[in-house]
Amino acid sequence: MQIDWKSYNPGAFYDELISSPGHPRKSGRILARYLASLKSDDLQQRKTAAELAIKAMGISFTVYSEAGNIDREWPFDIIPRIITETQWQKTSQGLEQRLRALNCFIDDIYNDQKILKDKVVPAELIAKSVNFRKECIGMKPRHGVWAHICGTDLIRDTNGQFYVLEDNLRVPSGVSYMLENRKVTKRVFPELFENYNILPITEYPSHLFDTLAAISPRPLDYPEVVVLTPGIYNSAYFEHSFLAQRMGAELVEGGDLVVEDDCVYMRTINGLSRVDVIYRRIDDLFLDPEVFNADSALGVPGLMRAWLKGNVALANAPGAGVADDKVIYTYVPAMIKYYLGEDPLLENVPSYLCVDEKQCQHVLANLDKLVVKPANESGGYGMLMGPQASKKERAEFAKKIKANPRNYMAQPLISLSTAPVLVDRGAEPRHIDLRPFVLQGRDTYVTPGGLTRVAMVKGSYIVNSSQGGGSKDTWIVSDEER
Amino acid sequence: MLSRVAERIYWLGRYLERTENTARLLTVYSNLLLDLPRGAKVGWHTLVEITGSQGEFSKSYQNIDERSVNRFLLSDQNNYSSVISSLALARENARTTREIIPTEAWEQINKLYLFTKENMGKATARGPRHQLLQDIIAHCQQITGLLAGAMSHNSGYNFLRLARSLERADMTTRIVDVGSITLLPSLTQPSGAKAEPATRPFANMIWMSVLHSLSAYQMYRQHVLDRVNGEDVVTFLLQDSQFPRAVGHCLGKLESCLKYLPNNEAALKQVSMAVALVNDANIAELLDSGLLEYIDELQVQFANVHACITETWFLPVVSEQQQSA
Numbered sequence: 001m002q003i004d005w006k007s008y009n010p011g012a013f014y015d016e017l018i019s020s021p022g023h024p025r026k027s028g029r030i031l032a033r034y035l036a037s038l039k040s041d042d043l044q045q046r047k048t049a050a051e052l053a054i055k056a057m058g059i060s061f062t063v064y065s066e067a068g069n070i071d072r073e074w075p076f077d078i079i080p081r082i083i084t085e086t087q088w089q090k091t092s093q094g095l096e097q098r099l100r101a102l103n104c105f106i107d108d109i110y111n112d113q114k115i116l117k118d119k120v121v122p123a124e125l126i127a128k129s130v131n132f133r134k135e136c137i138g139m140k141p142r143h144g145v146w147a148h149i150c151g152t153d154l155i156r157d158t159n160g161q162f163y164v165l166e167d168n169l170r171v172p173s174g175v176s177y178m179l180e181n182r183k184v185t186k187r188v189f190p191e192l193f194e195n196y197n198i199l200p201i202t203e204y205p206s207h208l209f210d211t212l213a214a215i216s217p218r219p220l221d222y223p224e225v226v227v228l229t230p231g232i233y234n235s236a237y238f239e240h241s242f243l244a245q246r247m248g249a250e251l252v253e254g255g256d257l258v259v260e261d262d263c264v265y266m267r268t269i270n271g272l273s274r275v276d277v278i279y280r281r282i283d284d285l286f287l288d289p290e291v292f293n294a295d296s297a298l299g300v301p302g303l304m305r306a307w308l309k310g311n312v313a314l315a316n317a318p319g320a321g322v323a324d325d326k327v328i329y330t331y332v333p334a335m336i337k338y339y340l341g342e343d344p345l346l347e348n349v350p351s352y353l354c355v356d357e358k359q360c361q362h363v364l365a366n367l368d369k370l371v372v373k374p375a376n377e378s379g380g381y382g383m384l385m386g387p388q389a390s391k392k393e394r395a396e397f398a399k400k401i402k403a404n405p406r407n408y409m410a411q412p413l414i415s416l417s418t419a420p421v422l423v424d425r426g427a428e429p430r431h432i433d434l435r436p437f438v439l440q441g442r443d444t445y446v447t448p449g450g451l452t453r454v455a456m457v458k459g460s461y462i463v464n465s466s467q468g469g470g471s472k473d474t475w476i477v478s479d480e481e482r
Numbered sequence: 483m484l485s486r487v488a489e490r491i492y493w494l495g496r497y498l499e500r501t502e503n504t505a506r507l508l509t510v511y512s513n514l515l516l517d518l519p520r521g522a523k524v525g526w527h528t529l530v531e532i533t534g535s536q537g538e539f540s541k542s543y544q545n546i547d548e549r550s551v552n553r554f555l556l557s558d559q560n561n562y563s564s565v566i567s568s569l570a571l572a573r574e575n576a577r578t579t580r581e582i583i584p585t586e587a588w589e590q591i592n593k594l595y596l597f598t599k600e601n602m603g604k605a606t607a608r609g610p611r612h613q614l615l616q617d618i619i620a621h622c623q624q625i626t627g628l629l630a631g632a633m634s635h636n637s638g639y640n641f642l643r644l645a646r647s648l649e650r651a652d653m654t655t656r657i658v659d660v661g662s663i664t665l666l667p668s669l670t671q672p673s674g675a676k677a678e679p680a681t682r683p684f685a686n687m688i689w690m691s692v693l694h695s696l697s698a699y700q701m702y703r704q705h706v707l708d709r710v711n712g713e714d715v716v717t718f719l720l721q722d723s724q725f726p727r728a729v730g731h732c733l734g735k736l737e738s739c740l741k742y743l744p745n746n747e748a749a750l751k752q753v754s755m756a757v758a759l760v761n762d763a764n765i766a767e768l769l770d771s772g773l774l775e776y777i778d779e780l781q782v783q784f785a786n787v788h789a790c791i792t793e794t795w796f797l798p799v800v801s802e803q804q805q806s807a
Binding site: 055056057058227232241242244245249250251252253255256266267268269270271 | 483484485486487488577578580581582585588589592593596637743744795
């Protein structure tokens with residue numbers, strides 16, 4: 001599987017390593033030269049080493065549909081992705097700006113609703129939003145922050161410009177894989193780290209802990225922070241356990257917690273012990289069977305009471321998902337202007353809202369050119385890839401849109417950038433996206449880089465690990481070579 | 483520490499120890515059979531009896547022979563007490579306490595599981611099997627060392643250690659059982675025949691291999707300074723307070739771990755009852771008659787200790803996994 005860059009052709013897409021056959025971009029020259037210098041055996045050996053490391057480190061994710069062996073090894077491509085620090089800086093600022101505005105929006109929606117009164121965002125969108133929680137009205141979380149942890153999906157078009165594809169404000173996952181990918185790359189290509197100045201990412205768990213500790217309702221030096229997981233069968237259990245471990249926090253399940261006198265306690269070998277901050281990795285509707293889904297065995301009865309009384313902090317706050325909606329998404333640039341008085345540093349992908357009659361007509365007439373997404377699904381479920389869909393699929397989808405226009409938005413098929421992936425015969429381009437993680441508590445923090453997801457199938461745009469996507473280590477490198 | 487996590491760590495400790503002990507048991511038994519002449523009539527059935535899994539065994543196997551017993555105790559994933567099942571459960575408990583145990587320990591446990599799973603199919607012949615069992619034992623000890631050296635000696639570690647001590651004490655009594663069962667008239671003679679079992683001439687050798695199975699031979703020789711004989715061996719393995727696999731020592735460890743835990747009165751009481759049972763035993767008399775019943779009694783008391791630990795620290799949370807002692 002020797003790599004010959006001359007036979008590597010990214011075509012019309014923006015390839016992040018090779019600008020045209022045989023010509024690596026400046027930032028990737030050392031990497032490209034190094035990879036091409038490796039003999040077939042050597043490359044194969046590195047690939048195997050990475051697979052073994054992932055197996056031995058137990059980096060896994062769980063697939064719902066598969067019975068029996070539910071734990072799958074994390075799919076990983078050993079060729080790192082390079083982004084230059086200058087390119088990254090503006091993106092990073094844009095991400096911070098975006099999350100600040102989104103938090104202003106959520107806080108406003110559950111309190112004064114000024115943005116609706118000023119008709120910047122149509123009030124009916126909120127009224128019909130499935131992620132709006134009336135139980136949260138009037139709540140004032142510390143620092144005015146509702147979404148403390150955000151995973152924003154970015155893509156790059158044919159010019160290499162970054163666009164925001166969506167904001168994940170409920171329980172975004174993937175950060176542990178970002179961290180583990182780096183660890184695996186260090187094991188596989190230690191020599192490359194000598195030639196590049198790569199921004200370290202290992203600090204994320206500390207920043208996460210600081211963010212969580214800063215929202216503790218009790219002013220303690222050592223607030224009790226816990227990670228609430230749905231349990232070992234959840235697809236992201238590995239991550240829950242990983243983050244708890246790195247933060248030195250307890251990993252709890254619903255059954256470990258109990259609410260007494262509107263305070264949350266965990267059951268320990270010493271008896272009950274008070275909990276201050278819960279980093280919950282359970283969806284809103286499963287949090288508290290007294291308030292939401294009464295059948296939920298994952299949650300904690302009384303948790304919402306404790307939160308509303310301000311006796312425990314929840315991250316992300318219940319109801320934060322109101323801004324994590326592919327229709328609300330289209331208003332984020334307007335929010336940035338409205339709340340912060342700033343111009344957006346990061347652009348949205350142009351979008352059409354089906355709730356608007358004119359735009360809906362456009363969508364229905366151009367289904368073969370558009371990607372249509374439901375407002376509240378994640379993981380790539382329930383969407384239509386127009387250009388690749390059959391006529392019948394498009395016709396069926398049109399019916400769904402007409403039945404519930406509020407639930408759909410459409411975007412032109414943006415050509416995702418590509419990066420080389422190791423395949424049997426060498427390297428081939430595959431489409432990628434990027435999920436950086438943004439934290440906001442008292443301060444804000446953006447991970448240098450993020451999780452690069454790869455559509456491992458040739459020509460495919462589907463990067464979700466639940467649907468066969470892979471991943472890459474992502475390097476933010478300083479522009480000066482070391 | 484969360485009750486649920488304490489429970490998982492406890493089971494991690496027990497299953498890890500059980501893995502090592504079962505591997506030891508298989509090793510020593512293979513070696514013993516090599517030494518005994520054919521007429522000795524020691525059968526593989528003894529091993530199935532020691533692990534208390536006759537019922538389970540007869541469900542899936544027709545003949546009790548070397549091949550089937552080894553398969554049953556090493557690689558049979560349907561047998562709850564096989565090496566691979568113990569390892570799978572140890573791994574699952576480690577996987578679900580990764581936030582507590584050192585990362586390297588999880589990686590080693592995971593590796594040992596993957597290694598055993600990959601190699602157990604090839605280990606049907608005596609040579610490769612011996613090698614595999616040795617590797618498993620060595621790897622278990624590496625993990626034990628790693629936990630001792632890399633994990634804070636906190637409540638979690640105490641649960642791990644007390645689980646190990648309890649499992650170890652239990653297994654030592656089972657291994658003493660091997661020695662005595664092989665030497666018992668009733669099991670080795672066809673009914674109606676006169677006493678003096680066929681194995682009696684090999685008593686010395688059998689007790690030696692019992693000692694070897696617990697890595698106790700050398701320490702025994704240093705301690706006892708006499709030729710190997712049943713009474714001294716059983717006394718050493720049950721009552722010695724210094725040898726780490728002796729029941730007396732394990733119970734002492736158990737006691738010292740319990741002292742660090744809150745609300746330990748009931749559990750300490752159960753352990754002291756076990757200690758009394760061990761110390762008050764008249765081994766010479768028991769060897770003449772009643773050793774098997776005595777060991778049963780001891781194992782029942784270990785089960786009481788386990789039940790008390792569960793009740794005191796784990797019960798607030800309903801356990802999802804049906805884990806058997």
